[in-house]
Amino acid sequence: MKKILFITGTRADYGKLKPLIREVERSEEFEAYIYVSGMHLMEMFGNTYREIVKDGYRNVYTDFAQIHTDSMSYNLGDVICHLTGFVERIHPDLMVVHGDRIDALAGAVVGALNNIKVAHIEGGEVSGTIDESIRHAISKFAHLHLVCNEEAGKRLLQLGEEARRIHVIGSPDIDIMLSDSLPSINKAKNRYDIVYEHYGIFMYHPVTTDYPNLGKKIQQVVDALLESGKNYVVIYPNNDKGSEILLNEYKRMEGKRRFCLFPSLRFEYFLTLLKHADFMIGNSSAGIRESSVYGIPAVDIGSRQEGRYNLEESRNLQHVDERREDILEAIRHAQEYRFEAEQFGDGRSTERFMELLRGTDIWDFALQKRFVDLSSSV
Template identity: 50%
Template sequence: MLKRRKIVVLTGTRADFGKLKPLLLRLEEDPNFELHVFVTGMHMLSKYGYTCEEVERLGFKNIYRFINQNASDSMDHILAKTVMGLSDYVREIRPDLILVHGDRVEALAGATVGALNNVLTGHIEGGEVSGTVDELIRHAVTKLSHAHFVANAEARTRLIQLGEVDGSVFVIGSPDIDVMKSDALPSISEVKRRYEIGFEHYGILAFHPVTSEFDDLRRQIRVVVDQVISSGRDYVVIYPNNDHGTDIILEEYQRLRGNPRFRIYPSMRFEYFLSLLRDADFIIGNSSAGVREAPHFGVPTINLGSRQNNRVRCRSVVDVPIEPAEVAEILSRIEQLPRDVESLFGEGDSAVRFRAIIAEESFWQLPAQKYFVDRPLAEHQSGHGCQ
């Protein structure tokens, strides 16, 4: 390392922070890097538990908090405000690298600021597909970013298909696997004591809006709530993210208040959520936790609707349309669902791999001017034509 590098990491949600945490801790303790954490998005909303305090609790030396939304803002408003706030911050501290994660508008804002200011920008977990507007954002972030830290070889192949330079795509796995395979997870008894959960057996309900299906959202969440109530099972319910439509979901969740079979939380510490998931009978909804983290523990997933379309699938993930009879039927046979343990997102050494890559001087020579790499069509034919 020829000089100390200044890195800004942007976090906008409880979920991305949980995944970024192993990388953040690795950077904070390394004298070769000066870490700056830009905290915004859902972290800054009391409605979702004001989780910026969780970021601050880790004691990072440089934390900048920025409120990028109010209750009436749409996603494009949030994007614009985040670009403005982050742009001012980047101009002030002049980082060597901006690091973003995933497919939220905050990540798109970070990549936009990096691209327009000629600041090297790294994107974590690009190259994945989901079938909703999140996928559009994820691929847009890819095209604006200079370096790509992907979860597996399949994601890497997609980025190569998108015209990315071969030497800019690095397979490091998913950083949350670092947490899942570490000894940092609390015991389930500790989790239940902290969050006052008295259930011996339970499912987890995590359902988010699909913005392209907004007109059908009220019906969808009504079906979900009707069926979890009718199932007679106990549930831990986690608030949805703050996409357009979240208030509709929260209105339906009011029907669960006061019911002793439901415990509802705006947010939960990432490690505590993972322990809760590890011990759950199943998870139901449309959260990525059901198709990424749950299979690693062998926990069955009832994946509802289209939000996770085209994601990598494991045997323990059962896709179910959001219709009363179909949801009721699958809930009636939870004990019969596959519980295969599968991990398709790395071996728990993402932070070590990431650190090794950015410690090489060649990484910092990646050009700020991107170009599209044309490749022969035959290399990427998918076989999706008529059979």
């Protein structure tokens, strides 16, 4: 029985990996292992490892030995050290990582340097921060690329990856989004004591490459939210450098009737709340992807998602910089942008993932990769 090890460091990547983990767990041919690290283990961000434990998987390892600092490079090294020891104990046949977080980079490095196949979910995408460099680095270490769309696949070809290693499966979280298993809106509101009939969802993460300007930019954003007169479900940022600056500014919203602040939300409940929201605002990828699946208007603020979408195709989106008046204007016009899109998947990602696992191609190709020039037809 082949062992499939999934690496998760944040609530966001767990939401993407969850349908895949669940299906591997159900199968008779494979054994699922989950390595839980990073932001999941931090109390200030909701101790989200508990949500993974509640899901009842057989093999969950929560690495409480990790040290959490405000240095991304230190944290990366710490995860690599601890993950190496875990991998040496269980000897997985395949490691699965997602996206562009340091936990995924650690997984890709550990897998590649220990001759273990690595599958990267959602490689080949762009953004406006250090995350993009991390994502491309993961792709170069990974042996198998499970991308959202053809555009992402083409970028991997530009990175010199072999076409036979690239498979378009879509974004796995859309499988959950389009399922009939989400909680009702009343259940979601009752769970989190949200009393609003109308509300927006606000998620804003640090742009680490623009750290010196983060304070004045988030001040403009919070000024706009306070002045807008709207109700908001506010979800804490990720734990990148600068999160403490954001959280300090969020104190201005605490205790105000129009704002409900949460370190984290369980993924399925977040989806239900998003599906029924008036709009989403901030710089989270959820405002680019998940909002478009449900046709929820979204206001993308700043440079974090730069280059990740085309406004002519993503018709539910508005883009503004961190200026109070521009943000307020976008909020006023949000309902004019209620359009659905299918750019990132059709709800069959898990099915395609399992077909790959059950086939022979991904197990037969060599670990040693080679760079393919764009002029090559291979």
